Amino acid sequence: MSTEDNEASRGLFRTIFSAEETPNKMPLTVKGPSSADEMDVRFAENFSASGGKFVYCESQDKLVAYLQSLKTENKWNFIYSWEPGLRGFLSTLGFVQENDEEFLIDNSDAAASQCFALLADEGVIMLTPDQATHRRLTTFPPHHVIFASKDSLVPNLERGLDNFRGQYFDKLPSLIELNEKRPICKANHARLLDASGSSNVYVFYLDIPAIG
Numbered sequence: 001m002s003t004e005d006n007e008a009s010r011g012l013f014r015t016i017f018s019a020e021e022t023p024n025k026m027p028l029t030v031k032g033p034s035s036a037d038e039m040d041v042r043f044a045e046n047f048s049a050s051g052g053k054f055v056y057c058e059s060q061d062k063l064v065a066y067l068q069s070l071k072t073e074n075k076w077n078f079i080y081s082w083e084p085g086l087r088g089f090l091s092t093l094g095f096v097q098e099n100d101e102e103f104l105i106d107n108s109d110a111a112a113s114q115c116f117a118l119l120a121d122e123g124v125i126m127l128t129p130d131q132a133t134h135r136r137l138t139t140f141p142p143h144h145v146i147f148a149s150k151d152s153l154v155p156n157l158e159r160g161l162d163n164f165r166g167q168y169f170d171k172l173p174s175l176i177e178l179n180e181k182r183p184i185c186k187a188n189h190a191r192l193l194d195a196s197g198s199s200n201v202y203v204f205y206l207d208i209p210a211i212g
Helices: 002-012 040-049 061-075 082-092 099-104 128-133 157-168
Strands: 053-056 110-114 117-119 124-127 143-149 174-176 200-206
Touching: 040 053, 040 117, 040 124, 040 200, 053 061, 061 143, 061 200, 082 110, 110 128, 117 157, 124 128, 124 157, 128 174
Parallel strands: 053 200, 110 143, 143 200
Antiparallel strands: 117 124, 124 174
């Protein structure tokens, strides 16, 4: 990786926007602080303001380079993924190994998955039932790398719920929400499940269709 790419990578791994104070009595239904027109920028600002790490990848090659840099900087020995398509992609890059599933997740420094949707107004990640089930394991690694793309973006929670119901009908989606001052799951407990946990969450965003 060139010096220029290394500098770009280090910059992207930092939180790109400083956190903003949210009034304690702010209504739970209020949108995030960003007023950007572009959904990817709006999500990035809101997600980063809540403590997430957003990494914009211009291409799949950039994604691989940034992921390798993150793995090296954090001294991760192994990145675990339970999704077959993503697992195959990561395996070809040497990030995962084909082995016993229980052993791998117990000994992983980070987990990797895709998501159902990125909610731009809220800066929140929506997961499918399978993705959320794995995230709730007591052995879940302390770092979670989520791969998303332009077709993951939706403007808000309501649109995300509509899309989810169209595919999963009577099941409930789960959210990773990092802003503790706006507990969306608690305010919508009949429609949502909480998958937040304490993991350090990175979103690697590709401005092209999803991997796999």
